[in-house]
Amino acid sequence: MKKASRKVILDAKGMERVLSRLTHEILEKNKGAEDLVLVGIMSGGVPLSKFIQEKIRTIEGLEVPAGYVDITLYRDDLSRAGYQPRLKRTEIPFSIDEKKVILVDDVLFTGRTIRAAMDALIDFGRPRNIQLAVLIDRGHRELPIRADYVGRNVPTSRNETVDVAVGGSREDWKVLLNESTPAKGE
Amino acid sequence: MEWKRRHVLGLADFRVEEMEFVIDTARSMEEILTRDIKKVPALRGKTAVNLFFEASTRTRTSFEIAGKRLSADVVNFSSATSSVTKGETLLDTAKNIEAMKPSILIIRHPASGAPYFLSRFVSCSIINAGDGANEHPSQGLLDLYTILKAKGKIKDLKIAIIGDILHSRVVRSDLHSLGRMGAKLWLCGPSTLVPKEMERTGARVTYDIREAVKDADVVMMLRIQLERQKTAYFPSLREYSKMFGLNRSLFSLAREDAVILHPGPVNRGVELSDELADSAQSRILNQVESGVAVRMALLYLLAGGYDASH
Amino acid sequence: MLLIKGGRVIDPASKRDETGCIVLESGKVKDFVQGDQAPKGFEGRVIDASGKWIVPGLVDMHVHLREPGFEWKEDIRTGTRAAAAGGFTSVACMANTKPVNDNPEVTRYIREKAMREGSADVFPVAAVSRGMEGKEMSDYSELAEAGAVAFSDDGKPVESALLMRRALEYTKAFGFLILSHAEDAELCSGGAAHEGWTAHRLGIPGIPSAAEEVAIARDILLARQTGGRLHIQHISTRMGVDLLRMAKRGGLAVTGETAPHYFTLTDASLEGYNTNAKMNPPLRGEEDRMAVLEGLIDGTIDAIATDHAPHEDYVKRCEFIAAANGIIGLETAVPLSLGLLAGGKVTPSRIVELLCANPARILKLSGKGSLRNGADADVTVIDPDAEWEYVEADVLSKSRNSPFLGWKLRGRAVATIRGGRVTHSIMSGVAVDA
Numbered sequence: 001m002k003k004a005s006r007k008v009i010l011d012a013k014g015m016e017r018v019l020s021r022l023t024h025e026i027l028e029k030n031k032g033a034e035d036l037v038l039v040g041i042m043s044g045g046v047p048l049s050k051f052i053q054e055k056i057r058t059i060e061g062l063e064v065p066a067g068y069v070d071i072t073l074y075r076d077d078l079s080r081a082g083y084q085p086r087l088k089r090t091e092i093p094f095s096i097d098e099k100k101v102i103l104v105d106d107v108l109f110t111g112r113t114i115r116a117a118m119d120a121l122i123d124f125g126r127p128r129n130i131q132l133a134v135l136i137d138r139g140h141r142e143l144p145i146r147a148d149y150v151g152r153n154v155p156t157s158r159n160e161t162v163d164v165a166v167g168g169s170r171e172d173w174k175v176l177l178n179e180s181t182p183a184k185g186e
Numbered sequence: 187m188e189w190k191r192r193h194v195l196g197l198a199d200f201r202v203e204e205m206e207f208v209i210d211t212a213r214s215m216e217e218i219l220t221r222d223i224k225k226v227p228a229l230r231g232k233t234a235v236n237l238f239f240e241a242s243t244r245t246r247t248s249f250e251i252a253g254k255r256l257s258a259d260v261v262n263f264s265s266a267t268s269s270v271t272k273g274e275t276l277l278d279t280a281k282n283i284e285a286m287k288p289s290i291l292i293i294r295h296p297a298s299g300a301p302y303f304l305s306r307f308v309s310c311s312i313i314n315a316g317d318g319a320n321e322h323p324s325q326g327l328l329d330l331y332t333i334l335k336a337k338g339k340i341k342d343l344k345i346a347i348i349g350d351i352l353h354s355r356v357v358r359s360d361l362h363s364l365g366r367m368g369a370k371l372w373l374c375g376p377s378t379l380v381p382k383e384m385e386r387t388g389a390r391v392t393y394d395i396r397e398a399v400k401d402a403d404v405v406m407m408l409r410i411q412l413e414r415q416k417t418a419y420f421p422s423l424r425e426y427s428k429m430f431g432l433n434r435s436l437f438s439l440a441r442e443d444a445v446i447l448h449p450g451p452v453n454r455g456v457e458l459s460d461e462l463a464d465s466a467q468s469r470i471l472n473q474v475e476s477g478v479a480v481r482m483a484l485l486y487l488l489a490g491g492y493d494a495s496h
Numbered sequence: 497m498l499l500i501k502g503g504r505v506i507d508p509a510s511k512r513d514e515t516g517c518i519v520l521e522s523g524k525v526k527d528f529v530q531g532d533q534a535p536k537g538f539e540g541r542v543i544d545a546s547g548k549w550i551v552p553g554l555v556d557m558h559v560h561l562r563e564p565g566f567e568w569k570e571d572i573r574t575g576t577r578a579a580a581a582g583g584f585t586s587v588a589c590m591a592n593t594k595p596v597n598d599n600p601e602v603t604r605y606i607r608e609k610a611m612r613e614g615s616a617d618v619f620p621v622a623a624v625s626r627g628m629e630g631k632e633m634s635d636y637s638e639l640a641e642a643g644a645v646a647f648s649d650d651g652k653p654v655e656s657a658l659l660m661r662r663a664l665e666y667t668k669a670f671g672f673l674i675l676s677h678a679e680d681a682e683l684c685s686g687g688a689a690h691e692g693w694t695a696h697r698l699g700i701p702g703i704p705s706a707a708e709e710v711a712i713a714r715d716i717l718l719a720r721q722t723g724g725r726l727h728i729q730h731i732s733t734r735m736g737v738d739l740l741r742m743a744k745r746g747g748l749a750v751t752g753e754t755a756p757h758y759f760t761l762t763d764a765s766l767e768g769y770n771t772n773a774k775m776n777p778p779l780r781g782e783e784d785r786m787a788v789l790e791g792l793i794d795g796t797i798d799a800i801a802t803d804h805a806p807h808e809d810y811v812k813r814c815e816f817i818a819a820a821n822g823i824i825g826l827e828t829a830v831p832l833s834l835g836l837l838a839g840g841k842v843t844p845s846r847i848v849e850l851l852c853a854n855p856a857r858i859l860k861l862s863g864k865g866s867l868r869n870g871a872d873a874d875v876t877v878i879d880p881d882a883e884w885e886y887v888e889a890d891v892l893s894k895s896r897n898s899p900f901l902g903w904k905l906r907g908r909a910v911a912t913i914r915g916g917r918v919t920h921s922i923m924s925g926v927a928v929d930a
Contacts, residue, residue: 070214073226073256073486084189084487087214123223276815297815298699299769318817320699355699383693
């Protein structure tokens, strides 16, 4: 039996600070909110992109369009699933042509999800550029993908997992690091 | 729930949650059809073969488009121009095609039970696109989806199905899909074509079209199939149209927000008046749209995962 | 000399049902001896049948041996071998061969082949109409002379009421028998299974009960009109049984048979589009099955005949509607018929009547159907309690089309003696005679 130990590495207040900083960085690098659109990657990236959208509204007084994308149909490991992953929704009810798309995701790991998300976006139109904002970068990239905006770098080993809990109310938001250690004799 | 079926042969043993799962998946697929680039790579490298032993352009085209939207390679095999006319058995034809390693066979055949029979001998996935008078599961699901979109629910709706019930595989599948979801189904047509025994499914049988249409939420007209009748079940088309055709005045007996469905192709002026076929209440074209989404969902669920041809 | 001793000798034709021994000599029944001991001084072969039934050799009045013309499905040698394994010493074979048995040459061919290679006596049934085309009568007297014991177009009905009338009327004078495959061809057309809820659910086109009932009624009324001898084959419907009952009450010379599958199975067996449940007439509903049972119990139905119809694998291994009609039945007739004992309403004697005394009487097969002194030395030893599984590997027929494969059965013919020679035996110490 594996013993799991869970550690909170970022609490709700901490997340708020980090996301605020990310928002400022995005606005700084893009010299404002003009021509920006936000696309959250289902599911974890969606509440995060909403937060960023609200923050931009507060800071700049501008409404940046936000949508979300389900990458299930673009995964490169579909054939290896023994079952059919449940589809979620994609909703991008605005044009992304010539826009600066900020892709938002909770955890950047192997990079495959981001690759799939970019394939999906290209099918939607021709953005001016795509920038990537992630809350946590846990390393172990398998593709040449890097984030433009990183909330926190958390070096991990492969048998650890990072869970970003962004359901429910914002006071309950947190980021957990799960270490699973094999029990003695295994 | 986890999708576990290897084949979609009929809706007779589909649980409600399975049907809901397909509809849910179809909703996601429908979004793809609103994009400029109506294509996703999910079935890239997979091959679907349309094995049609019965003439059908619309169902075949629907499956073909569905497959192509998922980036699958779709191949059409139609019996009229093939080895079948040289006397090859169904099993041999299927085994020959299977040797070319498709991921999915989509089969339409005039013999009831043909897809069930093949599923015992063939290792790739099979979708039944219509077998004799037995079932047409993708139609049963797309009718379900279309009505859900039009009415928001199925439970307690009065749904009247009018026409050649006896020979209709569409009706049988609809009885499973709509019936299991709680609709109140009414079957109507000439008594030679609507056996009273159908009431054993829980549907009501009537030979009076006015009774069927009264207060209906959905009226589904079936094509009167001349090509199936070897001996007449009713005296003439004129007689049939008069007694069992739907026109504006009859339709006014239905609820004000009632909608019209038809699996197609429509015999205008026979079972459905010209005017009604093109009216705002007609959801016939929505059925076609829903059909592609539902078929995409079925193809994705059967072939999107492990490659069954291995 | 052959002695079969110590069994329950059930011989309804001689009104006998008691423990005893049967002595066979020179191809005839020599004697019946009460008790289970061999008569003093008996020298000869002994078969110990204690705990078993000793009955007259069973007679199947409805089989398809498929020879000449369809030998890949079955032939006279393998068909009679299967018959012997099922306990049958005599079979009547139908005329739908190729060429059709509508001429004395074919009749003689069948008889001679059977005499050379058969493990049972074969009594050919010749066609009612030339070529089985339903247009002209065959040469009945010539055919009878060549060995035909009755006439039937079985496989097909005689569609023309006028022809059936003529056939019944003409054969009356000679005492010949017409066996009728009673069905209305048009009412059947396109159908593949009993028109009922199961076929309906499976989307299979139906054959209404009326298709059989209408034809039985027609033939009975024609028999009444003409005074000819009529026998209704493979009765499967409730009204069919009722009509036969009514005919008998009216004193008509009409007899009838049914097959084991009609009192054992119903259309529920179609589930999964099982082509081994496909035959004509089709398996009907439960109320029909009960009516057939009732007919066997109250004497309305005279005989059990298997309608053994062998077919090769690939005409059954296909979609339901395209599959050939028919199942084999010789090797399972005994256990299925013994199943009739379960209700308590059918006696062992009655079963022997159904499986041999009556068929022999109806076909006027002299020397068959009883164990009286001087009868042919045809004896079947049945173990009513033997439990066995009917598996493909043991099937002696060339074909395997049976819905009973894999069934655990109770009761079996353990030895079959025809003309004093053992044609089949699974009894230890009893060898088959070459």
